[in-house]
Amino acid sequence: MSFVPGQPLTAVVQRIQIQKLRQGENLILGFSIGGGIDQDPGQNPFSDDKTDKGIYVTRITPGGPADAAGLRMGDKLMQVNGWDMTMVTHDQARKRLTKKNEDVVRLLVTRKSLEEAVKQSMGSFPRQ
């Protein structure tokens, strides 16, 4: 999941679709995010590269919609509903996820285990 600024990023991603749950007048997804280009990347416990300013999933409410959809703690959000999540501020990320007129979010997330699974299945030709 390392990146070089200015170069296109390639990653193995998983498509996750979460149905928002209505609680009162709020639509909740059931997880917490951390990170962003305005945050301190060194304090992120989930990233491998401590200069990675992407959005990471820091907590999952057990039994919530995200948990049911297959989101895991430590996942990095690459896209939300088509919007890019790798170079956004924390507040922009929150806004994209909590749009009131959408009740479904389609996420592209990446994690280390995906990369390794692909590597193993590809054998000696690992995807860069």
Added chain:
Amino acid sequence: MDTESTYSGYSYYSGRSRGSHRHGERSRDRHKTRSKDSRSEKSVTINTPPAEPLLGDSAVRGEQVQDDNWGETTTAVTGTSEHSLSQEDIVRITKDLEDSVGLDCRRYFTLALAVILGLLVFLTPLAFLVLPHLLWPEKLQSCGTACEGLFISVAFKLLILLLAVWALFFRPPRAGLPRVFVFRALLAVLVLLFVVSYWLFYGVRILDSQDENYQGIVQYAVSLVDALLFIHYLAIVLLELRQLQPCFSVCVTRSTDGEIRHYNLGQLSIQRAALAILEHYYCDFPVSNPALLSASKSRAAKHLAGLKVYNVDGPGNNAAAGLVHSQSRAMIAAAARRRDTSHNELYYEEAEHERRVRKRKARLVVAVEEAFTHIKRMQEEEQKKAPGDVMDPREAAQAIFPSMARALQKYLRTTKQQHCHSMESIQQHLAFCITNNMTPKAFLESYLTPGPTLQYSRDHWRARQWTLISEASVTSGLKDGSIFLLKCVDFSLVVTTKKIPYIQMSEEYIDPKSHKFVLRLQSETSV
């Protein structure tokens, strides 16, 4: 008061006691007896014996001697013991006499030389001015106001020179150094040469030719005085200013108990550096206490005494050196094989000693505090009203002293300080503390920790005559890594020098506007 007992003068024994050497300084006429009626059935008699160290050289004996002294029971003072001198003392007395005579001679000689030189220097300008008037008054041109102005300037410059020389040179000598003080000698020679050359010029050009231009002569005298003032400036720089800037860090170690101090010195010759170090020694180093070293000496003696080496082959087989060599090797091998438990003993002994000292200290503190509560200062108004049982500080001290005497004496004996403090000095100190409204803790501080050597009376210094031992010449300057010794009778001070390094400093400019900060957060939002 529950701690009253009978005291009397203490005994002291003859032999190798340093106390007997100073019998001339003891005041034999201060045997005061004072009996006090008390409410208990015992009677209190306080005899103040002459000021004397209580114990002789206890370091000679290996173990703690149970001796009778002022806290305990009575003993008789025999006449013979006070006046006996050992062979060592006689030798020391004669050596002191010789040394003092030799030093005085040298000091008077240098003093006489200095006085002669000073007189020469001061009278020369005056002579320059006066001689033309005496020798050829009729030929002399009278000079007007310019000359009189120059007379005034000569007078004031001479006055300033007189004051400056008095300030710089006429101070009581601090010490007698082994070699001549190089800078002073050089300056004296320079001044002498200078004055002699001026006289030479004066004699040849002015006296012989009987010059009539008096103003020129007066200006010549003024130039002499100016030059003398500049030489005095040179003297200040060489003698006083040059050694002020610290250049060396010296480490002074006492050879007996390893006390270490560090001082900063400037560029000095070795003898002047030694003098500065000795002056610091008297102010900084705690007084040397040979009684504290007896423990390690006894341990060393035990190590050596444990083994006896016999030469089985008979005499005449090896050379003497070879015999000694084989003996020492045998002893070292045997000692290595023997199971030595002396470290265990040392550990428990020290722990026990620590406990004992703390216990005695606790008792002492309580006794002193209780004793101090018996004394109250009388106010002015009360003094006029009730002149009853009024005491001055000395009597007050003597009144409360018996209640704490035993505890204090026991504490001093445990910490092996009993020979540093005599009963008279303790009572004096007590009177001093009472006069100045000191608390019991303030009174005790001088007995709980050994103070610098200067605070004790001269008898206890154990450091009077110093010898400088150095491989380099003592008038050469201090260098990095120079080592010398200052030896006195009981111990020596080992001095090593290290140069303060040359410091290369560079500069970096920081624009005050360049101090900018960012906030680094890591927030977590639930969605």
